[in-house]
Amino acid sequence: MRKGQYRFVAGFLFVPVALYLIFVIWPYIQTFGYSLTDWKGQSQTFKFVGLDNYRALFQDDVFLEAIWHNILFLIFIPVITILLALFFAFMVNAGGRGRAGGVQGVAGSKFYKIVYFFPQVLSLAILAVLFNAVYRSDGGGLLNGFLIKLGLVGADNPVEWLNEPDIVLWALILVVVWHGVGFYLVLFSAAMQSVPRDIYEAALIDGASRSQSFFRITLPLLWDTVQTAWVYLGIVAMDMFVLVSSMTQNMGAYGGGPDHHSDVMSTVMMRNFLYFGKSGYACAMGVVMLLLTLVLSVVTLRATRRERIEF
Amino acid sequence: MGSTSGENTTPGGVGRRDLIKRSAALGLISVPAMSFLSACASGGGGGSSDDEGKGKTSKSNPFGAEKGGKLDVVIFKGGYGDDYAKAWEADYQKKLGITSTHTGTQEITGKLQPRFNAGNPPDIVDDSGAQQIKVDVLYKNGQLLDLAEVLDAPSVDDPSKKVRDTLIPGTLDPGVQEGKVVALNYIYTVWGLWYSGKLFKEKGWTAPKTWDDFLAICQDAKKQGIGGLAHQGKYPYYINVAIMDLIAKKGGIDAVKAIDNLDPKAFVGSDAAQAGIEAIYEVVEKGLLMPGTNGLTHTESQTRWNQYKAAFITCGSWLENEQLKQTPSDFDMKFLPMPLLSGSTMPFEAIRAGSGEPFIIPAKAKNLPGAKEFMRHMLSKEWSTLFAKQANSLTILKDGVDSGVTLRPGTQSTVEASKAAGSNTFRYIYPDWYSEMDTAIQNASNELMAKRIQPKEWLKRCQAAVDRQAKDPASKKNHHD
Numbered sequence: 001m002r003k004g005q006y007r008f009v010a011g012f013l014f015v016p017v018a019l020y021l022i023f024v025i026w027p028y029i030q031t032f033g034y035s036l037t038d039w040k041g042q043s044q045t046f047k048f049v050g051l052d053n054y055r056a057l058f059q060d061d062v063f064l065e066a067i068w069h070n071i072l073f074l075i076f077i078p079v080i081t082i083l084l085a086l087f088f089a090f091m092v093n094a095g096g097r098g099r100a101g102g103v104q105g106v107a108g109s110k111f112y113k114i115v116y117f118f119p120q121v122l123s124l125a126i127l128a129v130l131f132n133a134v135y136r137s138d139g140g141g142l143l144n145g146f147l148i149k150l151g152l153v154g155a156d157n158p159v160e161w162l163n164e165p166d167i168v169l170w171a172l173i174l175v176v177v178w179h180g181v182g183f184y185l186v187l188f189s190a191a192m193q194s195v196p197r198d199i200y201e202a203a204l205i206d207g208a209s210r211s212q213s214f215f216r217i218t219l220p221l222l223w224d225t226v227q228t229a230w231v232y233l234g235i236v237a238m239d240m241f242v243l244v245s246s247m248t249q250n251m252g253a254y255g256g257g258p259d260h261h262s263d264v265m266s267t268v269m270m271r272n273f274l275y276f277g278k279s280g281y282a283c284a285m286g287v288v289m290l291l292l293t294l295v296l297s298v299v300t301l302r303a304t305r306r307e308r309i310e311f
Numbered sequence: 312m313g314s315t316s317g318e319n320t321t322p323g324g325v326g327r328r329d330l331i332k333r334s335a336a337l338g339l340i341s342v343p344a345m346s347f348l349s350a351c352a353s354g355g356g357g358g359s360s361d362d363e364g365k366g367k368t369s370k371s372n373p374f375g376a377e378k379g380g381k382l383d384v385v386i387f388k389g390g391y392g393d394d395y396a397k398a399w400e401a402d403y404q405k406k407l408g409i410t411s412t413h414t415g416t417q418e419i420t421g422k423l424q425p426r427f428n429a430g431n432p433p434d435i436v437d438d439s440g441a442q443q444i445k446v447d448v449l450y451k452n453g454q455l456l457d458l459a460e461v462l463d464a465p466s467v468d469d470p471s472k473k474v475r476d477t478l479i480p481g482t483l484d485p486g487v488q489e490g491k492v493v494a495l496n497y498i499y500t501v502w503g504l505w506y507s508g509k510l511f512k513e514k515g516w517t518a519p520k521t522w523d524d525f526l527a528i529c530q531d532a533k534k535q536g537i538g539g540l541a542h543q544g545k546y547p548y549y550i551n552v553a554i555m556d557l558i559a560k561k562g563g564i565d566a567v568k569a570i571d572n573l574d575p576k577a578f579v580g581s582d583a584a585q586a587g588i589e590a591i592y593e594v595v596e597k598g599l600l601m602p603g604t605n606g607l608t609h610t611e612s613q614t615r616w617n618q619y620k621a622a623f624i625t626c627g628s629w630l631e632n633e634q635l636k637q638t639p640s641d642f643d644m645k646f647l648p649m650p651l652l653s654g655s656t657m658p659f660e661a662i663r664a665g666s667g668e669p670f671i672i673p674a675k676a677k678n679l680p681g682a683k684e685f686m687r688h689m690l691s692k693e694w695s696t697l698f699a700k701q702a703n704s705l706t707i708l709k710d711g712v713d714s715g716v717t718l719r720p721g722t723q724s725t726v727e728a729s730k731a732a733g734s735n736t737f738r739y740i741y742p743d744w745y746s747e748m749d750t751a752i753q754n755a756s757n758e759l760m761a762k763r764i765q766p767k768e769w770l771k772r773c774q775a776a777v778d779r780q781a782k783d784p785a786s787k788k789n790h791h792d
Contacts, residue, residue: 042427042444043452137544137606138615144603156598160606163544163761249606249757250546252750253441257547259758274420276747277448 028290034283041279053284063285066256066263067292072169073176073237073264074296078230081177085184085229086222088116090214092185093192094200113189116182124179128246131175135161135247162248165261172243172262176236184229191225192218227304234300238293241266252276265289373464376684378408383433383677384685385423387440388415390633391498391668395701396437399685399694406688409681419443427454432673434682438494439668445746446486446494446669451785455493456672461683462492467691474690481736482666482707485743489788495686496666498698499705501646501725501732502552502627503662508643508720510619518647520659522557522590525623525650529599532622538601540594541621542760543609547753550591550760553625556649556663557587559737563656571741571791573781579774586652588759588766595762605760609633617642627667631721632703644721646728660731665738666707705729744789751776 035053039046057063092109106112122130134142137160144161147153161171195218203213219226241254244267249257253275256263265285273282368375384400386393393415400411414433416422420442426432427444432454438444449455462475462483469477479499486494506518514535519525529539543549559567562583569577578584594600601621604612610633616624617637624630631644638644648662670689672682688694695711698704703722705711712718718726729736742749755772758764764772780786 040448040452042424042449043454044428045452132608135606136603136611138601138603138611140611140615141603156602158603160544160603160761163606163757165763249544250548251754252746257754257757258761259754259763271750274424274442275445275750277445277451 031283031286031290034280035287037280039280039283040277041273042277046280049280053281054288056281057284057288062260062263063265063268065260066265066268069169069262070238070240070264070292073173073240074234076173077176077180077237078233080173081180081184081233082226082229084177084181085188086219086226088112088181088185089188089192090210090218093189094210094213094218113186116185118182119179120183122179124242125246127175127179128243131171132247135171137161137163162262163258165258168248168258168262172240172247175243175247176240180233180236184233187229188222188225191222195221223304227301230300230304231297234296238289238296239266240264241270245270265292370465370470372407372684373687374460374680374683376407376409376678376680380409380678380681382409382411382435382681382685383414384411384435385414385416385419385433386437387419387443387668388417389440390629391702391704392632395698398697398701399689402694402697403685403688407681407684409678409684417442427452427673430675432675434672434676434678435685436671436673437497437668438671443669446671447488447744447746449671450488450493454673454675455488456674456676456679456682458486458492458495458672458686461495461672461686464683464687467688467693474687477690477709478707479666479709480734481738485666485738485740486669494669494671495689496669497689497706498629498666498668498702499664499707499729500627500629500667501662501664501729503556503625503649503728504553504623504647505616505626505630505721506623506645506647507616507619508645509639509641510622511645512643516622518645519650522650522652526593526597526599528622529594530597533599537619538604538615538621539599539623541601541604541612541616541624543607543612543624543626544605544757544760545608547757547760549609549625550756551753552627552663553649554587554591554756555739557590557652558583559663559739560649560657560661561586561652561655564737566656567737567739568791570777571739571744571789573777573786575774575778575781577774577777578770581770583656584770584773585766586654588769590652592759592766592769595760600760605757610637613637623647628704628722628725631719635703644719644724646721646724648728648732657737658735660728660733661735661737662728662732663738664729664732664736740789740791745780745786748776748780751779 034046036048036050037046038049092105092112094105119127136142136144138158139145139148139155141158141161144153144158148155148158153159159167162168199217200213203217208216241264244256244262244264245254248255248262251257251260251263252271254267254271256267256271266289269282269285269289272278272285382400382403384396386396393413396415397413400413404410414422417440419436419438419440423432423436423438423444427449438446438449446455463473466472466474466477475483482496482499483492485496486492510516511518514531516528516531519528532539540553542553555570558570558581562569562581566581566583568574569581601612601615604615604621607615612621613624613626613630613634614637615621617634617639628646631638634644648660651657651659670686672679672686676682690708692708692711692713695706695708696713696716698706699712699718699722700716703719705722705726752773755764755769755776759766759769
């Protein structure tokens, strides 16, 4: 580069970096600062309390349980969503019966692609309203109404889906999966379409079955995309704030019930921050959330690193 | 409290995104700060309020609110709407020439927390609803004006009386923090059970006075395919109305004080608490709840009750206004004091009653004289009547509604009930003082209603919550006497 160009480039870089520092890095630092205080959130008066908040945090059963719930989400949401999306994408793109033309999707695959994508255009708030109607705890709920008609559930004892400690997390996972599968189906479809057809055709000629061609060809060639999907879904699983706070039994504020069985880190944090007025303590939770997220993203990227296949 | 807990449930509450935006904004303010630790928490803040809007004082204008001034009013727009406040503001402009900016919102915390932190709060705030900023929290941070000045000023209706002496006794108590009235709980609310006069007439039931009669009606209802008791299960706040009322009426005011004052025998070792929770558990065990009610939101279950799917529901007197649209015209909504357990200390007529919907004046308000004068007018008969007309509820002003105004049946029944109760009213203050303990008790009640825990375990959990709160040194400053 010639002299002067550096200045030109730096000029362009300065604004975004400055914005990033001011709006991202500085709040993180501030949060850390607040986490060492007994700040109550409504004014700028507080005392410095050192690491007391962090010490209290590791004895807070509710928060520890919430971390565990996030971990459960982190395992099940990506696994289920990606597996389903891969399966559907494969069926839509390469699952059809091989006619003379070679490899193609099942009949009507274009239609399915659009239909599967529908849930993705709904916002989380609408999703919550929708599934609140599905899971509603009396005969007016979609699931309960259906089960009562079938005679599987007594009209006097409907299932309180979101008020059952053993069901509530799964009920939430189902919502996220239903919402996400369509998007990842399209993502994986796009990736699959860039796989050259002749590879599939060669496999077909060699007598590969559908599952063989999926595991030996499709999956390895899609690995990069799967990895991306995993990171996105990991972010969703670490969050879950909107669904938990607007669907589950209220624990003072921001859902989390019954008996904290659906609380996640973000709902516990917000409850402490705003409702209990323990804002300094909540900031300590925020810092722990940040560290956990960082560790997880490093681990995920490391664990899924594979050799890249060029095609 | 007219609109506690589940009054408004915008999905998601105050989003984290808003929070992030806010903290980012805070960050921007504090960029110039040099050292990290000194800067770790430095928003705006500070700055004493200069006496803007201060004019001449006179007998009819004791605070010297200045003509042509501006007033920044923020109203919680929940069960009561905000039309009443608009009517007040119009009248205020006419009388005093002070124009106001009106904000009606459910997101009190979202809109106001940054302003309090930046030292730029509104002049008067109706700090209510699910997203209220807790009064205790605001007080601890020195953000609230001591309202003594307003309360000791002459009343608008009768200048020979102090404002303080025109109010229903005891209604200022919930707004007291460390001996000072810092929040004016403006709406007079009664809590208890509600039923449909029409349904009761149809079925030949009479309003029960004892718990046994109550159970008998529930059982009869169940036989006819109607639920007995409905509650707004998604917000366990509501079933606590029934549970805590039973405890109070059984054990008397001492049982109430034991809980408010964090007695080591508030729950475990209290006969009243045990009798109260066992009575509620009996309803659960005998299947007398409206099916599915444990998981319903307040609107869902109240609407079911309006559709005659349950005989009773627990609620405060905001219920009628909240259900205006869902209530059939011949429903004939009626209030009922909590029926008595045998051997109760209080009479049947005793009710949980008190003031709710805290109005506050921020200490750093720009137009303090204007805000004080506004609050003084709120406690006049004219404005109190305006409120009753617009919001179907009573205010803390004694005899505060012009007799020419006809009230809706539910509101009318609360007027009668509170007359019958006379001085037999009680009120728990722990939810205003200790939100964390309140949450723990609500959580235990939710588990009990779902039959996952028994009364014994409920008592243990509640006592644990009380004991935990008692360990907090800040709780020593509060005392219910």
